[in-house]
Amino acid sequence: MHKLIKQLTFLSLLYSFSVSSQWYETQGHARTNDISIELARTKAMENALKKALLVSGASVSSLQQVVNGLLTQDKISIRASGSVNSIELIDEIHSDNLITVTIRVDIFPQDKKCFAVNFKKSLLITRSHLLHREQANIGKIYLIDKAVMRKLAEQLNQQSAYTKTSSILNNKTEFSRLNNSLASDKISQLTQSLSESTDSQYIMFSEITNTSFDQQATNSWLFWQQGIYPRNFAINFYLYNGLNGELVWQDSYQNSAPWTFSKRMKVDVNGQAFWHSEYGLMVNNIIDRVIQDIDENIMCEPSRGKIIQVNGNQVIINLGRDHGLKIGDEFSLLHLTHFTNNSGKSYAGFNLSPYKVKVTKLTRQTATAATPDGRLFGNIQVDDLAVRYEN
Structure with missing residues (x-):
């Protein structure tokens, strides 16, 4: 194990802050494949710093800055009030092609904390859809639609501080067909149905839109005799709110990397050979x-828990210790x-109840909460929501 202790002092981020600061300790990772140790260390530092800012309640919009040879600029743009005062690199471990750094960050707190970061949101990953199946013929990588989502679910559970992830990967959903026909109402219904059945x-839905080789390379099988050619990978993601079926976020990602396998070789997209190849590492970076x-x-x-039982002045909700809840x-x-609007379209709505409840018991998946004054509930019933908003 190689250890390195170094102190970095960052310039002010030009945001307002209170006089007291707080330390956050986080780990960051980067692969050293085809890049120098110095560059890998920088990427690992960036990864760790981003996590620290997120944990402190800030949302990072750009991160590419360093002083004293570790970061390359002097400013970090964040969508919040807060400031990084200093960073201490307290540990650095090299293992195979992976570098792991541990940093301790001195962050001046925001004037307004994002309370929702204390809770994990339950996220369901569904199997992707390979839009152009014929492009997967070389390597017979037809199961990449399943393998990429499995890798995403695994790494979300390992890396994300804000999601508790489950997956349904053996069967495809109807999302891609509905998305192609612009059937937004049916996508909403599908989303709500999956949300209900999986809590x-x-x-998350996705579509793999490109796994092709460059056009000039695929004109003839002879191109394999001329060298190794880059293969594309492009994917679209769609994140929906399971409660109301609304689209929360979507984005597209694409890159390419050399395909180092022979043309007739059937490649196991779940195997180490694939994920350690240049193409697999590129997909993993995405x-x-x-x-x-x-x-x-x-x-x-806001973390929203469904009420699954009502009893007197107590409710049981489908969020628990695994989601970050605590007694109190x-x-x-x-x-x-x-x-229903004038055109007959139905919408879900909510009435804010005068009741507030405090968690008194916890299991991994559920919480029991009661009104502090013992008041009995009026119209609160099963499938209503318990919500903690930022305040």
């Missing part, structure tokens, strides 16, 4: 970017209603 607050974007987009969204956490209650 998930968010549903997955890392997706995880960061998911965190940034849902970290301050307080929630507001929302009563679910529906209304």
Whole structure:
């Protein structure tokens, strides 16, 4: 194990802050494949610093700055009030092609904290859809639609501080067909149905749009005799709110990398040979970017738990210790209603209940919460919501 202790002092971010600061300790990772140790260390530092800022309640919009040879500029842009005062690199570990750094960051707190970051949102990952199946013929990588989502789900559970992820990968959903026909109402219904059956607050759909080789390379099988050619990978992600079926976030990612396998070789997209290849590492880098974007987009969204039982002045909600809840956490209650507009389209709505509840018991998946004054509930019922908003 190689250890390195170094002190970095960052310039002020030109944001307002209080006089007291708080330390956050986080780890960052980067691969050393085809890049120098110095560059890998920089990327690992950036990864760790981004996590520290997110944990402190800030949402990072750009991160590429360093002083004293570790970061390359002097300013970090964040969408919040807060400031990085100093960073201490307290540990550095090299293992195979991976460098792991541990940093301690001195962050002046925001004037207004994002309370939702204390809770993990339940996220369901669904199997992707390979739009152009014929492009997967070389390597017979038809199962990449399943393998990439499995890798995303695994790494979300390892890296994300804001999601508790589950997956349904053996069967495809109807999302891609519905998306192609612009059937937004049916996508909303599909989202709500999956949310209901899996107790998930968010549903993730995706489409792999390109796994082709460059056009000039695929004109003839002879291109393999001329060298190794880059292969493309492009994917679209769609994140939906399971409660109301609304689209929360979407984005597209694409890159290319050399395909180092022979043309007739059937490649196991779940195997180490694939994920350690240049192409697999490129796909994995896209997955890392997706995880960061998911965190940034849902970290301050309110955690919403469905009420699954009502008994006197107590409710049981489908959020628990695994989601970051603690004894004493307080929630507001929302009563679910529906209304129809003039064109006959139905919408979900909510009435804010006067009742607030405090968590008194916890399991991994559920919480029991009661009104502090013992008041009995009025119209609160099963499938209503317990919500903690930022305040």
